[in-house]
Amino acid sequence: MKIAGIVLAGGASRRMGTDKAVLELGNSRVLDIIAGELSSMTSKVYIATGSVSREEMGSEYIEVKDIYPGSGPLAGIQAGMLRGEADLYVVASCDIPLIRAELLSAMVEVMEVDLDSGIQALVPQIKGQIHPLAAVYHHSMIDTLETQLREDNRRVRDTLSKLSVRYVTESELELVTGIPALQIEEMFINMNEKEDYERVKQIYESRDQNQ
DSSP: OOEEEEEEOOOOOTTTSSOGGGOEETTEEHHHHHHHHHHTTSSEEEEEOTTSOOTTSOTTSEEEOOSSTTOOHHHHHHHHHHHOOOSEEEEEETTOTTOOHHHHHHHHHHHHHHGGGTOOEEEEEETTEEOTTEEEEEGGGHHHHHHHHHTTOOOHHHHHTTSOEEEEEHHHHHHHHOOOHHHHHHHTOOOOSHHHHHHHHHHHHHHHHHO
16 A cells, blocks of 8 residues: 655644644654654655745655645645555644554554545544644545535545544554554644744753653
8 A cells, every 4th residue: 555645834824823744843844854754754745835935845746736825724735645656645734743654554543444434534533622733634535525626625534524534532543553542642732822832842952851
């Protein structure tokens, strides 16, 4: 089964006040960290940059532009799927720079087990909150994406309501990976504001020191 990665790096970062993708954690930028995690477990990594170019991204990654500019993360996912030729797509947004390949690989394994049931998406539900921008999607959802975007419906939850979705909790992921649930919860910290960035930096630096 062919697996590709899609990094969503086209957000406006209005609340942060600066481009999240180029914020630094340790000695690396957020975009490079997430793309590196995906490249360790997928055949290709697509960087969905919205309608702008990212000259700073690594040459080993493939930049894709939105077919429907200004339509949010759904447009980025669609752009990656249209360019790729994979069965499954692991999607990760620059909002969640603490996500790790070990966890994403486990999510792919859970998805593969359920494919015979027609599942189209595996979405984490952490502390009761769903994370559709850190999820695994099957290529069969591409027609639904096109319909949603053509109708100018950018709501990710509306798209999920039209798919066969398997939600997976931190407890389930802990059983599969052996990673403590509290560490899994940390991986899904959403970096929207400067205070979030400072918290993420502390966790990232602490994690590096413990490795």
